[in-house]
Amino acid sequence: MDLAGSERVSLTKAAGERLKEGANINKSLSVLGNVIRQLSEGKEFISYRDSKLTRLLSQALGDVYGSVVKPLVDSFMEGFNATIFAYGQTSSGKTHTILGNKTDPGLFQLVSNQLFQHVADQVDKRYLIRFSYIEIYNEKINDLLDKSNQGLTIREDIKGNVLFDAREAVVDNVDQVMENMM
Incomplete structure (x- = not known):
């Protein structure tokens, strides 16, 4: 070895x-x-993609969320596009990374906390927050917020925006985000 x-x-x-x-x-x-x-x-941003290692060694590595994901959410709140994409083989830790558990919050919880804190800090602005949650499995796109809406198609409009027919949940707080996830 x-x-x-x-x-x-x-x-x-x-x-x-x-x-x-x-x-x-x-x-x-x-x-x-x-x-x-x-x-x-x-470094403020670490190009880091090994979710299994993140899950196993997250405490030893320090604040991986703060180093990797938080800058994406900050940019998103400034008007830039951002995508958080979990990719890997079966049982590699994708679901745990996204959803977490009661003692170890996942990306949805952490991003939602950051997003709604930003909204609360912007007293002079109004926001409408909606989200969708999809998976791509065996080249098929599934709507995880609406189990009856499977086999989605993705298309692009004339401005280059990517569109798909997934359900969008409108939410006012972190609890509503998490309720939609379960």
Whole structure:
């Protein structure tokens, strides 16, 4: 097994599954090393995509939400488009990353908290907040807010806006967001 170069594969004579396992460990260590380096440099945005590692090591890595997602929400509130996309194989932690649980809030809870705090701070403005929640599974787009609305089609209008026929929930607070999610 080659752990980040500590032993060379040719010396260990690793093959087959052991060689694959070693390669996966090296990849994880490399990703972890990049994140730790960027956090130690005080980076405000960390290009970081390994949700399983986020879930397993979130406390050790510090405030991953603040480093990765918060800047996207801040930009969104300034009028820019932002997308948070969870991608990975089955059981890689996507649902946990998005929904979380009672003791470890997921992205929906954290983004909603930040969004509604921003709205509360803007006393001179009015907002209409709506959201949709879709999944792409086996090349099929499913509406997760309306289980009867499956196989959605995506199209683009003349301005380049992406449109789809998913249900949009209008919400006034974080609790309403979370109620729609369950």
